Each structure stands twice: as C-alpha cells, then as structure tokens.
Amino acid sequence: MTNWVTPVTLTGKYVRLEPMTEEHIPALAEIGVGQPFWDFMLYGRMDTEADMANWVRDILSRAARGTDLPFVAVHLASGRVAGATRYLNITPEHRGLEIGGTWYGPEFQRTAVNTECKYLLLKHAFETLGCIRVQLKTDLRNERSQRAIERIGAVKEGILRNHMILPDGRIRHSVFYSIIDSEWEEVKKRLEGMLGY
Numbered sequence: 001m002t003n004w005v006t007p008v009t010l011t012g013k014y015v016r017l018e019p020m021t022e023e024h025i026p027a028l029a030e031i032g033v034g035q036p037f038w039d040f041m042l043y044g045r046m047d048t049e050a051d052m053a054n055w056v057r058d059i060l061s062r063a064a065r066g067t068d069l070p071f072v073a074v075h076l077a078s079g080r081v082a083g084a085t086r087y088l089n090i091t092p093e094h095r096g097l098e099i100g101g102t103w104y105g106p107e108f109q110r111t112a113v114n115t116e117c118k119y120l121l122l123k124h125a126f127e128t129l130g131c132i133r134v135q136l137k138t139d140l141r142n143e144r145s146q147r148a149i150e151r152i153g154a155v156k157e158g159i160l161r162n163h164m165i166l167p168d169g170r171i172r173h174s175v176f177y178s179i180i181d182s183e184w185e186e187v188k189k190r191l192e193g194m195l196g197y
Helices: 022-032 036-038 049-065 112-128 143-153 181-195
Strands: 015-019 069-075 080-090 095-105 133-139 156-165 171-179
Touching: 015 112, 022 049, 022 069, 022 080, 049 069, 049 080, 069 112, 069 143, 080 112, 112 133, 112 181, 133 143, 143 171, 171 181
Parallel strands: 095 133
Antiparallel strands: 015 069, 069 080, 080 095, 133 171, 156 171
C-alpha cells in the first residue's frame, strides 16, 4: 500500500487540490498570515511569510517521512490559492488516515471550497486507497470547525481531554470524528447534493 503517500492532484468543479511545494509559500502567506484560526492549531501563530515558510517546510518534511500527504487548494474560478489541507496519521496497515491541518483564507471560508476539498479527499481515500476509516479532529473550543465536520456527515466519537499542549502553553481537548467505509456512500450522496453535482 505504498501508493498511499504518492502525491496526486484531485480536481473538482470549484477547487483543485495539488501537492504542496515551497513554491506555494508566497500565496499561502498572502491569505494565511495573521489569521485568528492559528490559535486553534498546533503550529503556533503565523505572523510573517517566514513563519509560513517554516510551516510549509515542516509539513513537507513530514511528507518525506511518509506520515503526511499535504495539498494546496486552488480556487478554480479565481486561480488563487485558497488554503491548505492534508492527509496525516497515515496507517496503511490499518487502512486508515486522518484529514486535517486544514485552513482557508477568510474569503474562501463558508464557500464550496471546504466542502469540495473534503469530498475530493474522502472520495480518493475510500475509492482509490481503500480506506476503511477516515478520522477528523478539532479543538473543543473551535465550535465552527465542529459544525463543519458534522455538516458533512462525520460521526462524533468523543473528546480526548488534555490531548495536546499548544505552542502558547494552552492545553487542548480534541474532538474526534470519523467516517467509515460502510458510511461513505451516504456521505458521498450528501456531499454531492451540497455541491450541486
């Protein structure tokens, strides 16, 4: 199952997910620097392009180790980079992975971008990679993210208390969700309806 960590481009009606490279740093910095959503994430604040460059290099080093497969989301109508997402916690031996590390510039939030990114990633995971489980997690304080995950049809599994210590020293409780292979057809129909496919 070594194809799990092979970079791939996934294209929908609204967005194209392409493998992240260092060439994406300026466009990611343009939409991501200084955004409040970093407070919920594990990487610390992104206040400069140099911070974003360090983040991209860290994520690419994880990809080189085979634990992550990062993507940049390109908004097809504008041709602009909309944000980033990735597969992480890839476990081929258990046919599972996580979708996470997801963020979008403010103008692309609450649009079809996130819905279609999740659709493309889930479709590839279940239909090409043969996953039996895809998990998602978020900070307990991030209610907006929880609603977005629930909206796509993921099942809430529970809360891991004192799960992580964030760069600012805060202790994060994480809410875990999953979609399993037997649920994918229903989730797929739901997402396709939301996207107007």
